[in-house]
Amino acid sequence: MRTRRVACVVPVLLAFAFPLAACGSDATPESSSSETVATTQLNPFEQQRYDGVTALLDQLSSTLRNGDRSGLAELVDGAARPEFRQHLEVIADNFADVEKPAGRKPQHSPVAAGPLKVKEFRYRVAPQNGPEHLLADDFVAKLEAEGATDTWVTPVDLDYALGGEAEPGLDEPTVTLHGSLTFARYGDDWKVVGEGGLAPDPTQASRENPKAPDVGAWEFPGLAATDVKTSGGTSTVLFYRGAENEAAKVRQLLPAAVDEVTAFWGKDWVKRVAVIATATNEQFAALTRTRPGDTAAAAAATVFTMIDTRAGQVVGQRIVLTPAARGLSSEALAVVLRHELTHVASRLTTASSAPLWLTEGVPEYVGRKGTYGDLIDAAPELAAAVAGGSVPKALPSDGSFSVETDAARVAYQSAWSFAAYVGKTYGDEKLKKMYVGVGKGGDTATTDAAMKASLGVEKAKVVADWRAWLKKEVGK
Known part of the structure; x- marks a missing residue:
């Protein structure tokens, strides 16, 4: 997936x-x-690897979820970097029960809180695309000197679901985060050595397993x-x-x-x-x-x-x-x-192709509803531009919303002001209808038709009336 x-x-x-x-x-x-994954029968060596690492990941999942630092030490290889070991300890600490009862405020804290509890938290071996990713020879030699008989770098998925301070907490579907880990075998047991980036060419690993690594809040x-x-x-x-x-x-x-x-x-x-x-x-x-x-x-x-x-x-x-x-x-x-x-x-209801003047303007209208006075107070950069004779000729393009451009503030404020104008003129019910229609995305003709269907007026007239409203608001 x-x-x-x-x-x-x-x-x-x-x-x-x-x-x-x-x-x-x-x-x-x-x-x-689910993705369609081409699979072949594992040979006995591969099956032993898979079964051994799966058993280790089950232990690791339970140990971290229970906040068991002492148990964690038994699962991490002695050759693991201190930063990796500390990273796992942070995760365990964030799940660990604390001495104070749940719901009690720590001293000087303004909020009652407790450790995070999750409904689901399980690592598992994920399908691997491309050839096996090998460790550097000198690192393998170091592990073998400590008694390792095999090493394996493989993609690993984490399935989890929040949770909150108390169980069951937030009711949400399972989320899958992607990454990769390195493992070493000692007899019948396996230990986790580090991230998959221990391998000599992590760039190649990312090409073989293009799933980008994600970060959980517990990290x-x-x-x-x-x-x-x-x-x-x-x-x-x-x-x-x-x-x-x-x-x-x-x-x-x-x-x-x-x-x-x-x-x-x-x-x-x-x-x-x-x-x-x-x-x-x-x-x-x-x-x-x-x-x-x-x-x-x-x-x-x-x-x-x-x-x-x-x-x-x-x-x-x-x-x-x-x-x-x-x-x-x-x-x-x-x-x-x-x-x-x-x-x-x-x-x-929002397509990725929906225009930003819609997907940012309407949420800002809802966010600021009932909190603003006139346009000058609510959108000072836009009001100054209009007062200076620079009235927007059209709704802002997606490119004008870049946080790196000087025109961005005016674009954001223009989007808000258009939603505010539509809400004031046509009512919130039609503003939402416009969002749903235009939010389906499509080419310009399609979105223009969706606006007319929701407001009953051609887009050109709505924009012209909005421009006139802006000038009226600043006394021009």
């Missing part, structure tokens, strides 16, 4: 507490139907979980040391934010979510598959692993908050949550 991930990054203009949004897709969402130290009831069931807020205040705000704001999005979108969505509050740029970048620093002015991102079209569900959807979000007031954070939850609610 190939997984895809889409990140929607929401920059925030801290000076005006104006959360903006940019959503980019690196793939077309696809169904969870950074200091993770905790707190649950909150929302209208769709239990939602969970995961957070790291340093993000306790942010997690406390999210826990307080989330139920109302879910209800407010439902008031716009309707009840046909999950109405529960996992939110992750990060404390460092490294955590945010890893969890959203972005580069550190790319979103220095960002507030949040939504990510998902894949869309199961047959089951009608999104797999592995998360709202990830950046460290910068810790500086937001409760009011501004509520805007960000409503914006991101609108992405969650609309995910199944």
